[in-house]
Amino acid sequence: MMKESPWLTFISIFGTALAISFIMTIIISHQAMYKNIAPETARERTLYVKWVGVQDKLTESTQANGYLSLKTIRECFQSLEIPEAVSITSPAQSRLATVPGNPGERCFVLFTDDVFWKICSFNVLRGNLYTKAEFDAGIRKVVISEWLARRMFGTIDQVVGKTIQFSFITYTVCAVVADVTPRTTFSYAHAWVPFTAAGIPEIKGSENIMGHYKCMIVARSSSDFDEIRDEITRQTEQYNNTLVDHKVYFYDQPDTKYVEEMRFGPGMPNMQSIYLSAILPILIALLVPAINLSGLTLSRMQERVSELGVRKAFGSTRAGLLGQIVYENIVVSVISGMLGLLLSYWFLYLLKDSMFTSSTYFGMDVTAEVPVSALIRPEVFLIAFLFCSFLNLLSACVPAWRVSSIPIVESLKGE
Structure with missing residues (x-):
């Protein structure tokens, strides 16, 4: 088959590989933001707080915002009972x-x-x-x-x-x-x-609400997130009752890791838009190459109708014909999958400055790196590989099934 149509075979293999590599590149770059990566091996059950707003109690107008003071963290977060641990960092x-x-x-x-x-x-x-x-x-x-x-x-x-x-x-x-x-x-x-x-000086203004710190709240399980948020709300209300002229506002924090990565400054990110912008390229990478490749595979199968008719005339069974088509597609899919895996790593390396940067380092001289643990995502490769292989197999097996069910004379005519 490969010798008879080398160009079409190359397009089929390379097209499938390209689809797989695009899917893996997009998904892995997003997973690197929130999946567990050493030393942050508890990301998936951790909540993050790094911004606090200072509001006037009378007018409720925001007067300032910034990082948290030790006092604010101790009163609102270190006093929590539900989490497993709370850590303070700068x-x-x-x-x-x-x-x-x-x-x-x-x-x-x-x-x-x-x-x-x-x-x-x-x-x-x-x-x-x-x-x-x-x-x-x-x-x-x-x-x-x-x-x-x-x-x-x-x-x-x-x-x-x-x-x-x-x-x-x-x-x-x-x-x-x-x-x-x-x-x-x-x-x-x-x-x-x-x-x-370190001798880091405190910020004395605004009742010492703002400071130089942020915190991580590690839950025993991600299922505890809602309870932790409710407890934070209660602790915040108690803290505000102790303040004279001001009250604190946490801008809908604490955040999960992915939301924290999307937050630039204290403003709440539009997560619906972010999720849509993340999903849309994946759908395009899935559907457009898959449809094109399916059309290519379907046209090739139509050209092979006569061949399948001859095989049927010489005694091949329906199961035998379908088995041949499945075997051919498996071989092509495996080759495509391996090529796609290599291409995805190459794309991630070439695009690391845009794929692996973070707003956390805005204005800082930090070079983006591709963590090896983020690249090893067999489940992502398996999903992309199975999806593309399924569409290719479907577009090949449907006409093969149709040919195997029609009279031999008609199939020999290529109809």
């Missing part, structure tokens, strides 16, 4: 890292609490992460990435116990962890420091 902040004999390296530092290490699964290469006792005591310890250790010290060995400065504040290295991808937006950094040791 946004990633650019700092100059220096050690004696090294001119320094610009890097990103994340200020965290000790709970951060319990809900994020880092790969610890050397040393130990800072503990609750060390966090509470405000000891100036730091966990650094493998990349920063090699840039500063030339190795990851015998680094624990050495000192390093971030913007001229000295910290002692307590652990070295494997590098993390920027796609993990709540844990990405090159160094992690207890915020109790």
Whole structure:
């Protein structure tokens, strides 16, 4: 079959492969925003809060908005009883890292609490992460990435116990962890420091509602999200009752990971429009190539009506004819699937700057990366492969079934 129609066979294989690769590229780029990726291995049961609005109690007009203060987080989120854990972090902040004999390296530092290490699964290469006792005591310890250790010290060995400065504040290295991808937006950094040791000043205005922090709320199960939101509403009402002139507003937070990725600033994203814009390209990638390929396969089968009639005349059964068509389509589909898998990885690499960026890093010099764990999505490949194979098989088997049911003379005529 391939020798008789090499060009049509190439179009069929390449067209199916292209459809599969488009589907995989679109779905994987979206899944990278919310699926579990190390070290954020609890994304699918985590809610996120990073914006707070300050409203006047009398006029209910919004006076300011920004990140959360420790006071606001403690009153509205750390006091929750339903979640498994609540962790406080800062946004990633650019700092100059220096050690004696090294001119320094610009890097990103994340200020965290000790709970951060319990809900994020880092790969610890050397040393130990800072503990609750060390966090509470405000000891100036730091966990650094493998990349920063090699840039500063030339190795990851015998680094624990050495000192390093971030913007001229000295910290002692307590652990070295494997590098993390920027796609993990709540844990990405090159160094992690207890915020109790950082000396970050509070924002005193507006009753200390705003600050420099955000939080992750880890549920025991995603089915607890509604109950957690209800509890947050109650805690927020209690907190507002303690404020004199202001009240807080969380802009419909907490968010699931996907909504948090779509939120640019405190404004609530139009998720209906976002979902539609995400689904529409997938439908186009599914239907347009599939329809074209089905038409191509159908026309080829019509050309083979006489061949099938001859085979029937020499004793082939209906099951035998259909088995041959199924076998041929399986071979073509497998070749197409493997080619589509390779093309999808190539497209993801070429388009990584647009596919794997995040509004979290707006204005920051963060290079998009393709996390390997995000690429390995066999369920996505299987769905795309089965759908395209089904349409190709259907367009081939329908005329084959029709031919097998008509008189041999008519099929020999190619009618």
